[in-house]
Amino acid sequence: MGTTPGAYDNYDAKTTANKGTEKTYLMPEGYKFNPDTVAQDLKKGRLLDNNEFVYQYDDQGHKFTVNAKDAQDFLTKYIQAGRTLVTTFDTTVNDDVDGEIQNTAYQLDFQSKTGRSFQTETVQNPLPKINPxxxxxxxxxxxxxxxxxxxxxxxxxxxxxxxxxxxxxxxxxxxxxxxxxxxxxxxxxxxxxxxxxxxxxxxxxxxxxxxxxxxxxxxxxxxxxxxxxxxxxxxxxxxxxxxxxxxxxxxxxxxxxxxxxxxxxxxxxxx
Missing domain, CATH: 2.60.40.740 (Immunoglobulin-like)
Structure with a gap:
């Protein structure tokens, strides 16, 4: 039996997660993720009931995790149907930080017993210099x-x-x-x-x-x-x-x- 379907995100220590902002969307059939248009694409998706998921935060490790509450139901409705889900949550940049923010997410390999995870690209965003x-x-x-x-x-x-x-x-x-x-x-x-x-x-x-x-x-x-x-x-x-x-x-x-x-x-x- 595989691990519970889900993913986790290592958000940057220069930010603080805003708990309670988590949302998961079911995207239209055939949707291909595009980071440049995802904000607009989400308007076409269907917001799912948060009761289907378990959202957890590790404040010390700066880790956000989303898991399916009912693994079998999740596999039947979404994975076996070939559908794409997008989960979002908000973070706030801490005061008096500079440089850039880095973020990497991982999807769990829930179809095997290994508990492996697959890494996304690491995205980087420069922080504006506050110099009025x-x-x-x-x-x-x-x-x-x-x-x-x-x-x-x-x-x-x-x-x-x-x-x-x-x-x-x-x-x-x-x-x-x-x-x-x-x-x-x-x-x-x-x-x-x-x-x-x-x-x-x-x-x-x-x-x-x-x-x-x-x-x-x-x-x-x-x-x-x-x-x-x-x-x-x-x-x-x-x-x-x-x-x-x-x-x-x-x-x-x-x-x-x-x-x-x-x-x-x-x-x-x-x-």
Whole structure:
């Protein structure tokens, strides 16, 4: 008698598994696995009842295992019928890690008594370098740096907040993206006006429209949250996160630069 049907995945120690996100899909007949299109292909699959499977995590060994709860039923319904199943689970990249994430999965040889396993390819994903930058510029139309230059009282100027770059061919999903900036409320007056530019590769919307490099993004893609004490948080909306996770946009580097408008305060000198 063979081993219980199943597979296991050695997820990278730089990530943490999100327990409870496990899903197994029955793919259409004749389906051929393609890592480049699997996210879209899953929409054509049928989500199976998780009660058919046993999902287990080894937090110390960073191992995720999926097994059929009823081995004979699994063999009859899926293996003997020549069907393909795809199991997914989510992980979150840990804080303060760099380099790349590696992942390898194994399918158990459940038709023999040996308990052998067959290894998949090892996939690798570089981690984005978290290196946002800040500069002071004349304005959206003139992005020349004013750093270390004199700014007159009453003069309008912008702080440019440049995000890190999400690399091209990114394999993950971007769930949030923001930059917080604490301004000098003694000398600077935050006007509440801001704009966000696409400073990465050209993006493509769902309806095929192009957003080219240095184009000002639609205001619906970001919101500004101010605390009344000079702190402003520029936050990507779900609409922007959905945009950059479209298949075409994962192929290009993604970056944005927020420009928040300020005015140099005019102070009355004490006698």
């Amino acid at each position: 930058k800040k500069d002071v510029v004349a304005g959206v139309g003139n992005r020349s740096s004013l750093n270390n230059q004199t700014i007159d009282y009453g003069q309008l100027f912008d702080y440019a907040l440049e995000s890190s770059t999400r690399p091209a061919n990114y394999g993950g999903k971007t769930n949030e993206w923001s930059i917080d900036d604490q301004t000098d409320i003694v000398h600077d007056l935050l006007t509440g006006q801001y704009s966000v530019l696409n400073t990465g590769g050209d993006l493509t919307t769902e309806d095929g429209q192009k957003i080219v490099k240095n184009q000002i993004l639609d205001p619906s893609y970001f919101i500004a949250v101010m605390d009344g004490h000079g702190k402003i948080s520029l936050q990507a909306t779900d609409k922007y996160l959905k945009l950059i996770d479209l298949p075409d946009n994962k192929k290009v580097p993604v970056q944005w630069t927020a420009q928040e408008s300020h005015k140099k305060r005019i102070h009355k000198l004490d006698p």
